Amino acid sequence: MTKKIVLAFSGGLDTSFCVPYLQERGWEVHTVFADTGGVDAKEKAWIEARAHELKVASHVTVDGGPAIWAGFVKPFIWAGEPYQGQYPLLVSDRYLIVEAALKRCAELGTRAIAHGCTGMGNDQVRFDLAIKALGDYEIVAPIREIQKEHKEVRAYEQAYLEARGFGVRAKQKSYTINENLLGVTMSGGEIDRWEAPGPGARGWCAPRSEWPTTPLALTLGFEKGEAVSLNGEALPGHVILARLNAALAPYGVGRGLYTGDTTIGLKGRIIYEAPGLVALLTAHRALEEAVLTKQQNRFKPEIGRKWTELVYEGFFHDPLKTDLEAFLASSQRMVNGTVTLRTEGGRVDAVAIQSPHILNAKGATYAQAADWGVAEAEGFIRLYGMSSTLWAEVNR
DSSP: OOEEEEEOOOOHHHHHHHHHHHHTEEEEEEEEEOOOOOHHHHHHHHHHHHHTTTOOEEEEEEOOOHHIIIIHHHHHHHHOOTTTTTBTTTTTTHHHHHHHHHHHHHHHHHEEEOOOOSSSSSHHHHHHHHHHOOOEEEOOOHHHHHTTSSSSSHHHHHHHHHTTOOOHHHHHHHEEEEETTTTEEEEEEHHTTTOOOOOOOOSSSSSSSOOSOOOOEEEEEEEEEEEEETTHHHOHHHHHHHHHHHGGGGTTTTTEEEEEEEESSSEEEEEEOOOHHHHHHHHHHHHHHHSSSSHHHHHHHHHHHHHHHHHHHHHHOOOOHHHHHHHHHHTTOOOEEEEEESSSOOEEEEEEEEOTTOOOOOOOOOTTTTSSSHHHHHHHHHHHHHHHHHHHHHHH
C-alpha cells in the first residue's frame, strides 16, 4: 500500500530531487511550502507549478509571516546577538516550516515527514530535533541517504532530475540558495572553495555601483522592545520587516561573507543578506543602550548569546530557551521610543533616539557639565580604585 508522506518543499534543487526519489520508493508525496515572506507572487506561483510538474499528490502554501515574526524575530531582536557576532540566523524559519508540515501530516492522517537537508549541514539538526520535540514521526531525509553513495551530491541530484525530464534552474546548479522574510543565504561554488564570490553570488543587496546617491532615513517605533511602527505608521511586525528589506536592499545594507562553526563541527562559509534584520538590530540596540542600566547592558548579551546558540544548534523547543525568553521579555519593559536610522549605502546607523525612559541625569552631561564638585569626584575615584591602588603600593 502506498504510504502518505509530507515533504517540506521550496522548489529548489534538493526538495525537487526528493519528490521523484520518494515516489520511486513507494511514497505518496504531499508537499508544503511555508511562505515565510521571502518570495513574491511570481515565485510562489513557480513553486506551486514546480510541485505539480513533479506530480505530487497535493501541494499547499502556508502563510508563515506572522508566525516567523512572533516566534523568531521578536525574541531574536530582544536577544540582540547574531551567531558568533555576525550571522543573523536567517534559516530559523526551519522551525516554522516544521510546524506547517506537521499540521499537514495531521490533516492527511500520516506520521511520515520528509525534508531535503543534507548530512553535512545544520538544517538536518534543526528539522530533526524540532520534529522529535513535537511528536513521534518517521523522518525521511533523501539527501542524507544518497550522500553515502555519491560524493558529488548536487551533481547527482541534477542528473537524476534531468534524466526524468525535469529541468534545473541555472542558479541552482552553482549555489544553494535560501530565501525568506529574514533574508538570503548562499553557499556552494566558489564560496565553498574559499574564493572571492562571483557576480552571480548576489541576492537582494545591490552592488556598490548601483547604490542610490540620496541618503535614506527611516524611523522605527518600539513598544516593550518590539518594532510596532515604521515612519510613524503602525504596522504588523512582519510587514515592517518586509518594508525594511525593500527599502534598504538597494543600498546594499546587511550583506556579509561569514565563516561559522557549525553544529556538526564543520566550517560553514556563506554569503548572507539581511537588510531588515540588521536595521532592526541596530535600532533596538541604540534604544537599549539609552534606557537600560549599566548592569543590564553588561549582563544581557550573555543571555542573548546563549539564546542564539540554542536556536542556531536546533534547540528551539528546549525549555532553557523558554526560560531565557522570560528574562529577555522582562528586560524590555522600558524599551519604548523611536529610533531614526540613516544610510548612505553599505551600512545603517542609528542617528537619533527619542524615549521617555532615557537615563539622563538632570544635573550632568557626560564630559560637559556636572552637579558635583572636585572633592566628590576625587573621593569616588579613591574608593572605587582602592584595591588596585593598594596592590600597586604594596608591591612596588
